[in-house]
Amino acid sequence: RVGGEIQRGFLPDRLPATGDWQLAARTQPAWELGGDFYDAFEVDSGRRMAFVVADVCDKGVGAALFVASIRALLRQAAEQAVPGQDAARDLLGWVRQTNGYLLRNHLDQAYFTSMFVGVVAPRTGMLCYVNAGHVPAVLRRDDGRLELLPRTGPVLGVFPSGLQSVRQAELGRGDLLLVVSDGVTEARDRQGQPLGDDRVRWLVQAVREDSPPRLLERLDRLVRLHAADAPQHDDITMLALQRPRAS
Numbered sequence: 001r002v003g004g005e006i007q008r009g010f011l012p013d014r015l016p017a018t019g020d021w022q023l024a025a026r027t028q029p030a031w032e033l034g035g036d037f038y039d040a041f042e043v044d045s046g047r048r049m050a051f052v053v054a055d056v057c058d059k060g061v062g063a064a065l066f067v068a069s070i071r072a073l074l075r076q077a078a079e080q081a082v083p084g085q086d087a088a089r090d091l092l093g094w095v096r097q098t099n100g101y102l103l104r105n106h107l108d109q110a111y112f113t114s115m116f117v118g119v120v121a122p123r124t125g126m127l128c129y130v131n132a133g134h135v136p137a138v139l140r141r142d143d144g145r146l147e148l149l150p151r152t153g154p155v156l157g158v159f160p161s162g163l164q165s166v167r168q169a170e171l172g173r174g175d176l177l178l179v180v181s182d183g184v185t186e187a188r189d190r191q192g193q194p195l196g197d198d199r200v201r202w203l204v205q206a207v208r209e210d211s212p213p214r215l216l217e218r219l220d221r222l223v224r225l226h227a228a229d230a231p232q233h234d235d236i237t238m239l240a241l242q243r244p245r246a247s
Contacts, residue, residue, distance in 0.1 A: 015040050018049050018122045020244035024212035025053075026220065027237040036181045036235035037067045043078050048087060049122060050078055053239050054115040055134065055181040057155075066111045070156075073098040074117065088128040088166045091119050095130045096161035103157065112157035116149075116179045125171040125243050130164060132156050135182050135197075140204050142174030142245065149177075174245040176212065178204055180219075183234035187223045190230045195223060212240035 015023045025038045035056035043050050052074060056066050077094035095117060102111070116137055118129035131137065133155035136148040153164035171177065180200065187195045203222055207215055216238050223236060 016042050016049050018042070018046070021049070021120075021122050022212045022242045022244070023049075023051070023240070024216050025051075025237075025239040026216055027235065028220075028232070029235045035064070035067060036183065036237040037071060038237055038239050039071055039074070040239075041075065041078070043081060043090075043119065044087075047121065047123075048119050050091075050117065050119045051179075051239060051241065052115065052117045053134070053179045053181060053237055054113050054117075055183075055235070055237070056113045057111060066106070066113070069106075070098060070102075070113060070115075073101055087119050087121065087126075088168065091117065091128050091130060092164065092166045095132065095156070095164050095166075099132075099156045099159075099161045099164065103160075106157060112155045114155045114182075118177075118179075120171065120241070122243075125173075125175070127169045127171055127177070128166055129169070130166050132164060135180055135185060137177055137179045138201055138204050139169060139171070140176045140178070140208070142172060144205055144208055146201055146205055171241075171243045173243060176204070176215070176240060176242040178215070178219075179239045181235060181237040183232075183236040184219070184223055184238060186234060187227050187236065188230060188233065189226055189228060195226045199226075212242050215240050 027036050027038055038053050040051040074094055077097045081090045114134040115132045116134040118127050120127045131151045132153050133151055136150050139147040152167050185195055185197050185200055203219055207218055219238055
């Protein structure tokens with residue numbers, strides 16, 4: 001219980017407020033100590049915003065300590081970035097620096113993590129992201145079209161850093177991005193049937209007028225209704241980001 005309280009203390013007590021952009025996130029561990037986490041913070045003197053959803057391969061005390069290390073590594077790498085430099089190069093540097101540390105210090109423990117980490121420029125809507133073995137993020141355009149942001153490399157903590165790459169996408173006015181851990185898509189009912197990617201994407205497309213907080217509420221309810229009274233086997237984490245529509 002104490003460990004769980006400490007771990008919850010690592011979550012940001014408030015999410016960045018950048019212009020009229022809306023950002024919401026929530027997490028629910030399967031045990032007192034989970035292996036998921038999210039984070040969001042400003043970089044480059046507030047000109048950009050970074051956000052992360054990550055999923056460590058295990059749960060319990062070891063995974064919780066691993067989560068704390070990864071969060072600290074990413075934040076430290078971001079704080080060391082030189083203001084005004086290329087966002088894609090900065091982001092790739094953060095991820096490779098974190099991966100290198102894990103390989104040097106934790107490879108024998110067999111811990112690894114999937115991760116989606118993005119950096120967005122609120123003024124332009126340009127997003128740079130790395131998807132390290134994580135569930136593909138869902139980008140809903142303002143007209144309702146869905147696009148997937150696929151993996152750009154393997155999980156962190158196992159393979160050389162050179163396998164990681166960064167991609168870009170532009171969020172237009174009204175576009176929304178959803179990032180979840182596999183505890184959402186793989187939530188199972190009593191018969192062992194997973195919720196699945198398709199139902200998550202259907203919800204994202206069906207509730208176009210919902211704000212990020214409201215969307216996450218609906219998604220959480222969908223997971224709970226599907227699982228009913230089945231035990232929660234995996235951590236559930238979700239984050240939604242939306243660019244404001246033109247006034």
